Amino acid sequence: MNIGIDAGGTLIKIAYMEHNSLILNKFPVSELAHVADWINGRDNARICMTGGKASALQSLIHLKAPELVEFDATCRGVEYFLEKLGVTESQYVVTNVGTGTSIHLIDSGQHRRLGGTGVGGGTLIGLSHLLTGLTNYEEIIQAAAKGSRDQIDLKVSHIYEGVEPPIPGDLTASNFGRILQGASHPPFSREELLASVVGLVGETVATVSVLAAGQSGATTVIFIGSSFIGNNLLKDVVQRYTKLRGAAPLFIENGEYAGAIGAWLHE
Numbered sequence: 122m123n124i125g126i127d128a129g130g131t132l133i134k135i136a137y138m139e140h141n142s143l144i145l146n147k148f149p150v151s152e153l154a155h156v157a158d159w160i161n162g163r164d165n166a167r168i169c170m171t172g173g174k175a176s177a178l179q180s181l182i183h184l185k186a187p188e189l190v191e192f193d194a195t196c197r198g199v200e201y202f203l204e205k206l207g208v209t210e211s212q213y214v215v216t217n218v219g220t221g222t223s224i225h226l227i228d229s230g231q232h233r234r235l236g237g238t239g240v241g242g243g244t245l246i247g248l249s250h251l252l253t254g255l256t257n258y259e260e261i262i263q264a265a266a267k268g269s270r271d272q273i274d275l276k277v278s279h280i281y282e283g284v285e286p287p288i289p290g291d292l293t294a295s296n297f298g299r300i301l302q303g304a305s306h307p308p309f310s311r312e313e314l315l316a317s318v319v320g321l322v323g324e325t326v327a328t329v330s331v332l333a334a335g336q337s338g339a340t341t342v343i344f345i346g347s348s349f350i351g352n353n354l355l356k357d358v359v360q361r362y363t364k365l366r367g368a369a370p371l372f373i374e375n376g377e378y379a380g381a382i383g384a385w386l387h388e
């Protein structure tokens with residue numbers, strides 16, 4: 122049995138086939154030893170790994186597992202998903218919003234890393250914790266979904282009050298920029314703060330992706346990564362901002378497993 126493992130900065134993602142269905146599982150990176158025990162208990166397994174924690178995992182398992190470059194595995198996994206979805210585009214950008222954010226261009230089967238930003242899922246959790254004390258991902262995203270950013274983020278239309286702005290008024294002029302300028306002042310509710318953190322992360326990754334796509338002539342941006350798990354607010358922000366800035370966003374269900382699937386497919 123082939124098992125593909127993507128051991129990332131926050132989550133370990135696992136892909137394998139059992140009874141003809143593809144099993145996808147994830148564990149926090151703090152459970153590396155548990156994942157190693159699970160692997161060690163699987164006789165005849167062929168393991169292939171990728172991700173920043175792959176070497177740490179390798180040191181805990183009995184088998185010698187080949188290790189793939191993370192970006193190769195991710196792009197292979199994305200191609201797998203697109204084939205299944207019947208998407209035939211040959212040129213697109215892949216933005217992986219993991220702990221950090223990494224941006225790649227895929228063009229006729231070749232891929233190249235275009236860049237990235239340190240603003241990603243780790244920022245979402247870290248800043249949210251600093252602002253509200255929450256530590257649990259689910260709690261953070263559920264509270265964020267109930268919040269409004271109106272009193273925290275400064276929009277272009279706030280600055281160009283009453284006159285026609287030269288760029289869409291709905292664009293954010295300054296994330297968190299309205300805190301001392303608006304009608305309300307701190308303290309803000311936990312929901313408002315968290316919604317604004319999601320806004321900051323979503324608008325940053327969308328903007329950087331669209332600029333990267335524009336540089337390389339691509340118009341479609343495919344967004345993957347665990348930061349979108351259960352996080353419709355982040356999806357909405359990224360979708361809206363990507364469109365507003367002139368590119369076509371595409372979200373892949375289970376896209377956070379692209380790296381693990383790329384490793385699983387490795388011969």
Ligand code: ADP
Binds near residue numbers: 129244246258348349
């Ligand atoms: P990596 O490969 O770097 O671990 P992922 O694509 O797995 O990256 O994304 C990690 C991010 O996913 C976290 O920073 C967090 O925002 C989000 N996330 C989703 N589910 C969880 C969870 N159960 N626990 C912690 N973070 C989660």
